[in-house]
Amino acid sequence: xxxxxxxxxxxxxxxxxxxxxxxxxxxxxxxxxxxxxxxxxxxxxxxxxxxxxxxxxxxxxxxxxxxxxxxxxxxxxxxxxxxxxxxxxxxxxxxxxxxxxxxxxxxxxxxxxxxxxxxxxxxxxxxxxxxxxxxxxxxxxxxxxxxxxxxxxxxxxxxxxxxxxxxxxxxxxxxxxxxxxxxxxxxxxxxxxxxxxxxxxxxxxxxxxxxxxxxxxxxxxxxxxxxxxxxxxxxxxxxxxxxxxxxxxxxxxxxxxxxxxxxxxxxxxxxxxxxxxxxxxxxxxxxxxxxxxxxxxxxxxxxxxxxxxxxxxxxxxxxxxxxxxxxxxxxxxxx
Numbered sequence: 451x452x453x454x455x456x457x458x459x460x461x462x463x464x465x466x467x468x469x470x471x472x473x474x475x476x477x478x479x480x481x482x483x484x485x486x487x488x489x490x491x492x493x494x495x496x497x498x499x500x501x502x503x504x505x506x507x508x509x510x511x512x513x514x515x516x517x518x519x520x521x522x523x524x525x526x527x528x529x530x531x532x533x534x535x536x537x538x539x540x541x542x543x544x545x546x547x548x549x550x551x552x553x554x555x556x557x558x559x560x561x562x563x564x565x566x567x568x569x570x571x572x573x574x575x576x577x578x579x580x581x582x583x584x585x586x587x588x589x590x591x592x593x594x595x596x597x598x599x600x601x602x603x604x605x606x607x608x609x610x611x612x613x614x615x616x617x618x619x620x621x622x623x624x625x626x627x628x629x630x631x632x633x634x635x636x637x638x639x640x641x642x643x644x645x646x647x648x649x650x651x652x653x654x655x656x657x658x659x660x661x662x663x664x665x666x667x668x669x670x671x672x673x674x675x676x677x678x679x680x681x682x683x684x685x686x687x688x689x690x691x692x693x694x695x696x697x698x699x700x701x702x703x704x705x706x707x708x709x710x711x712x713x714x715x716x717x718x719x720x721x722x723x724x725x726x727x728x729x730x731x732x733x734x735x736x737x738x739x740x741x742x743x744x745x746x747x748x749x750x751x752x753x754x755x756x757x758x759x760x761x762x763x764x765x766x767x768x769x770x771x772x773x774x775x776x777x778x779x780x781x782x783x784x785x
Contacts, residue, residue, distance in 0.1 A: 455483035456567060456624070457545030461535050462553030463492035466501055468668065473505045473513075475557035480564055487513045488543060489553075490535040493520025498553070516542065527734065529686065533642035541632045549624040550647070552667075558586075559664035566624040569658050578605060579655030580625035580648075582618040588666035601661050608652045613704040615711075618657070620644045621665045625651055640734075641693045643686075649694050652701055680715070681722040685731055685747055688712040692740035710767055713746050717764050720750035 458476050462469055476487055487509075489502050499517055506513040516538055520526070536550065547570055549563075559565075566581040575581070586594040597619060606616065628651070633639070638646065651657075678686075691709040695702060716723060728747055735744045749760060 452484045453546070454486055454544045456481075456485040456547045456549070456563060457539075457543035457627075458485060458487045458549055458551060458563070459536070459539040459543060460487060460489045460551045460553050461492070461532065461539070462489060462494060462498050462502070463531075464494045464496045464498060465553040466494070466497040468554040468556075469498050469501050470505075471556045472551060472553050473502070476551065476563075477505075477509065477512075478560055479557065479562065480560050481567075482564065483567060485512070485563070486543075486545065488539045489513065489515050490539045491515065491517045492531050492535050493518050495520075495522075514542070527640075529643060529689075530640045533638065533640055536642050536647075537633050537639055540629050543627065543629075546627055547624050548627050548629075550620045551665075552621060554668045554670060555588075555621050556666055556668075557664060558666055559662060562662075562664040563624075565660060565662065565664075569660070570624065570626065575605070575658050577655050578658045579608075579628075579651045580623050581658040581660065582622040582624070583660040583665075584663040585619045585622050585665045585667050586663055587669055589669050594666065596663060597667070598659075598661075600659060603661060604659050606657045606659050608656050609701070609704055611657060612649070612652055612701060613707050615708050618648070618659070619665070619667055620647050621667060623648065623657075626654070628654060637693055637696050641689065643690065645687070645690050646693055646697075649690070649701070649705075650697065653698055679722075681719060682727060684712040684715045685723075685727070685743065688716070688743050688746065689731075689735070689740055692742050695742070706767070707771065710771055713742075714764060714768065716746045717749060717760070723747050723750060 460469075460472055460476070473487065473489075491499050491502070499515065502513070502515055506515060518531070518535060518538070540548065547567060549566075551557075562583075566583070569575050569581045570578070584596055584598040584600070587597055588594045597617070610616070638650070688709055691705055691712075694705040731747065732744075734740075735747075745760075749757065752760070
């Protein structure tokens with residue numbers, strides 16, 4: 451029996467208007483290897499699951515569905531639910547390689563998966579942990595914008611990727627299955643977002659970047675991410691810093707530099723951390739022992755002496771950061 455080469459993991463929640471396009475774009479891929487599609491639904495209340503079942507009936511050997519329970523009217527934590535959904539898919543994936551696809555996004559190159567599998571299979575890139583590529587931020591056919599701009603294939607060093615704040619969307623990142631025995635770190639079950647997906651790969655090898663633009667990343671005004679303000683987005687991203695420290699301390703310097711902007715944003719706008727916003731994340735931060743995040747979101751209520759120490763640290767880091775800013779700009783410009 452042929453082993454599964456690739457597991458495509460699609461995550462959904464109330465995406466009945468988009469899920470057909472996502473699945474169709476995977477099914478239409480020109481693959482000369484065995485693959486599976488795992489659809490993880492976060493308890494949709496529209497017709498998303500019914501649409502997936504139609505596809506499963508057509509391709510029962512390829513498509514598997516996993517539906518999470520959701521109590522009506524209960525307010526759930528967006529990050530925890532998305533993390534649980536993704537991790538459940540990983541724990542059920544049998545492929546040598548893994549890749550995520552958000553259920554409202556879609557592939558636009560029928561050879562996308564084959565291109566990435568061929569690279570990861572090649573002897574030339576056997577030391578690389580992942581293969582990624584360019585992506586469109588997509589509003590409609592007349593309005594779309596590239597996230598990355600590099601025009602040639604290259605190998606990106608993991609430490610450079612993390613330290614200089616580079617970004618490759620999770621839809622584009624095909625990676626070797628390092629989770630054959632399942633995800634064992636309990637902390638990841640609450641925090642497995644796009645950046646942590648990538649961070650878990652950082653000490654396993656470098657990244658092959660393909661300049662081809664092969665996915666549309668749909669921009670929806672009512673998405674869970676676009677529905678929160680800038681301060682909340684920065685708090686959410688800063689929470690990753692504590693998770694990264696817990697997972698891999700050898701990247702501590704790179705992680706601090708990567709998340710310096712979030713600390714700076716909170717430091718410059720302390721009054722925007724309202725009591726309501728603080729309380730919203732305080733329980734989660736205390737539960738996960740996210741000390742750096744707690745430290746900064748509580749800045750405005752600190753003693754004057756502590757504020758002074760934090761401000762001096764921030765100014766020192768900004769000065770230090772200025773010395774690598776030119777390199778960061780050049781590297782990001784070329785990716």
